[in-house]
Amino acid sequence: MNKITVLGSMNLDTTIRTERLPKPGETVHSKEMFTGGGGKGANQAIAAARNGGEVRFIGAVGKDTAGKTILELLEQDDINAQGIKELAHTRTGSAYVMVDDKGENSIIIHGGANLKISESHVSEVSQLITTSDFLIAQFETNLSSIEKAFEIAKQANVTTILNPAPAPKEISAKLIQLTDILVPNETELEMITGRKVTNQKELDNAAQVIHQMGVKGLIVTLGSKGAFYSFASVASGFVLAFKVDAKDTTAAGDTFIGALTAKLSVDMRNIEEAIHYGNKASSLTVQRYGAQPSIPYESECLKS
Numbered sequence: 001m002n003k004i005t006v007l008g009s010m011n012l013d014t015t016i017r018t019e020r021l022p023k024p025g026e027t028v029h030s031k032e033m034f035t036g037g038g039g040k041g042a043n044q045a046i047a048a049a050r051n052g053g054e055v056r057f058i059g060a061v062g063k064d065t066a067g068k069t070i071l072e073l074l075e076q077d078d079i080n081a082q083g084i085k086e087l088a089h090t091r092t093g094s095a096y097v098m099v100d101d102k103g104e105n106s107i108i109i110h111g112g113a114n115l116k117i118s119e120s121h122v123s124e125v126s127q128l129i130t131t132s133d134f135l136i137a138q139f140e141t142n143l144s145s146i147e148k149a150f151e152i153a154k155q156a157n158v159t160t161i162l163n164p165a166p167a168p169k170e171i172s173a174k175l176i177q178l179t180d181i182l183v184p185n186e187t188e189l190e191m192i193t194g195r196k197v198t199n200q201k202e203l204d205n206a207a208q209v210i211h212q213m214g215v216k217g218l219i220v221t222l223g224s225k226g227a228f229y230s231f232a233s234v235a236s237g238f239v240l241a242f243k244v245d246a247k248d249t250t251a252a253g254d255t256f257i258g259a260l261t262a263k264l265s266v267d268m269r270n271i272e273e274a275i276h277y278g279n280k281a282s283s284l285t286v287q288r289y290g291a292q293p294s295i296p297y298e299s300e301c302l303k304s
């Protein structure tokens, strides 16, 4: 069982379904409304835990009802919460997600406690990282805390996985050097490399740029097309997505990363198989509404 530490965000999401998204100044009525757990960090942790990983979380919530709800949700998925701080005078992170009938979404996020994770917080719980096989982070928490966690991981020979989402304007050279596997979508890859990525040749070229930056593993999620991977001087290729009727793509990328990491062997020999599994898990997520409620369990992913 892979031991996985996730450093990242936790939000309480309010999802509102509408026929179509409102234009600026317009009012529309909702068809349905519900709350559920979200935040890229928590989504990835839950995807990993539901698919066989032993997961620890480093993050922060406020001392409020939303924070309590989030902690209960993580507990339901057996996620180790020793690395989570409850901060006074701070709101728990929240997201307001509008989804229309075509599956398009618009999201507003209030970072709150997620933006208060400090380097010293990470150092205090470093033992969670050093006893893991993998460390995963995204860009919904402070860069300095991610760099600290990746430094601790590299010193302990723990494989670091960076999901550069939401798309960064640039990525620090320090963090890149500490990253073993980068998992962007196409937009994020374009932002990082400064190149258009619309076909295989451009993907190959972008992969070379990433490898030259010092990152040996690249996995690019391509939505309904699946994923592309390139491991410097070892292997590269496409793994096709499952053909499904997508209703809401919220947490598709998060499910992919969590499920993939739960299945990836530490020597990365089974990379294609692990990506195939990530595709399967996220193909189930896109057929359901919401973030965490839509993330599948291993038993569902193993059904054909």
Ligand SMILES: Nc1ncnc2c1ncn2[C@@H]1O[C@H](COP(=O)(O)OP(=O)(O)OP(=O)(O)O)[C@@H](O)[C@H]1O
Residues within 6 Å of the ligand: 165, 185, 186, 220, 221, 222, 223, 224, 225, 226, 227, 241, 242, 243, 244, 246, 249, 250, 251, 252, 253, 254, 256, 278, 279, 280, 282, 283, 286
């Ligand atoms: N329409 C779809 N049909 C089947 N699989 C899909 C579809 N959309 C996404 N996926 C699966 O989910 C994975 C991640 O999707 P995507 O590349 O859209 O990530 P993302 O942009 O990070 O998504 P999000 O930000 O919505 O979570 C894909 O690699 C694929 O396996």
